[in-house]
Amino acid sequence: MIKGYQKELSLIYENIRLEEQKKLEIRRKEIEEKYPEILEFDNLIQKKSLNLTLSILKGISEEEIKNIREEITDLRFKKYEALVAKGYDPEYLNLRYQCQKCKDQGFIGNKRCSCYKQKLINLYYKDSDLKENLKTNNFNNLDLSLFPNYKISDDKYTPRRNIENIVKYFKEEFIPNFNNMDENILFYGNSGTGKTFLSCCIAKELLDNGHLVVYRTIDELIKNLREIIFENNHELEDLLINCDFLIIDDLGAEQITDFSTTEFFNLLNKKLLKKKKMLVSTNLSLSDISKIYTERISSRLLGNFKLYKFYSEDIRIQLNLKKR
Numbered sequence: 001m002i003k004g005y006q007k008e009l010s011l012i013y014e015n016i017r018l019e020e021q022k023k024l025e026i027r028r029k030e031i032e033e034k035y036p037e038i039l040e041f042d043n044l045i046q047k048k049s050l051n052l053t054l055s056i057l058k059g060i061s062e063e064e065i066k067n068i069r070e071e072i073t074d075l076r077f078k079k080y081e082a083l084v085a086k087g088y089d090p091e092y093l094n095l096r097y098q099c100q101k102c103k104d105q106g107f108i109g110n111k112r113c114s115c116y117k118q119k120l121i122n123l124y125y126k127d128s129d130l131k132e133n134l135k136t137n138n139f140n141n142l143d144l145s146l147f148p149n150y151k152i153s154d155d156k157y158t159p160r161r162n163i164e165n166i167v168k169y170f171k172e173e174f175i176p177n178f179n180n181m182d183e184n185i186l187f188y189g190n191s192g193t194g195k196t197f198l199s200c201c202i203a204k205e206l207l208d209n210g211h212l213v214v215y216r217t218i219d220e221l222i223k224n225l226r227e228i229i230f231e232n233n234h235e236l237e238d239l240l241i242n243c244d245f246l247i248i249d250d251l252g253a254e255q256i257t258d259f260s261t262t263e264f265f266n267l268l269n270k271k272l273l274k275k276k277k278m279l280v281s282t283n284l285s286l287s288d289i290s291k292i293y294t295e296r297i298s299s300r301l302l303g304n305f306k307l308y309k310f311y312s313e314d315i316r317i318q319l320n321l322k323k324r
């Protein structure tokens, strides 16, 4: 779990800036040795820029400011010309940024830059157990042949056809159009019917597409909610509420208490109000959900989520049989 990820991220940015500063020093050294006259331009520019700042503070006239600025611009062009004449990039002696938009600050004003989110995803990916899990649980390893192609219940489709329909929907609609999707997902059905596996496939695709996906079993989630309430962990709250996609696995496996139902409801509600998407999976049937949870929770799960029923013979048993 990335507790304190904001600190870790600001450290990452600090290191990027230091790294670029070092690279610049190396380039300056090189030019100093080969073409000291070019570096002299650079030193003059820096000196004049510093003087300009001091002079402005002292209150010199607009006219004088303009003159000094022109001198600096003139020197800059001379430097560029000299660099190009020796076969260098004109910006060779300038500090470079890995992200031009925020100049490696991570923020533009007080708004997070897009590079910040990407770094957060990488950090999250790196730290989470998900990484190991997703090496095997992804669409490449999804074996639809494990689902029988004959009817095992009164359901309209065979298990194979049912899972094919679900996979097709997520691969062709939900994942490619994720940003425009305004839809929460409920996977329900017996254990061993592929719900967790498919949740992981979806998580991997979305993470790879640059979306911040957070994956929690219901037990982990309730533990996190305790941390948020009793230890005031605001970063964790921010992560759970504002991530692009929260996957809650195995609803119904938790010990149900006043705390768990109240706080789970609060989380659901906050996310629904903020239109932050979720995927909940459960081994419970829809009628179990309405029996076990408060009306407030079940009406949200059944009313605000798109329902996908999973059914099959137990896939894990099938898989083991196949291995033998």
Ligand SMILES: [Zn+2]
Binding pocket: 099, 100, 101, 102, 103, 104, 105, 106, 107, 113, 114, 115, 116
């Ligand atoms: Zn940026």
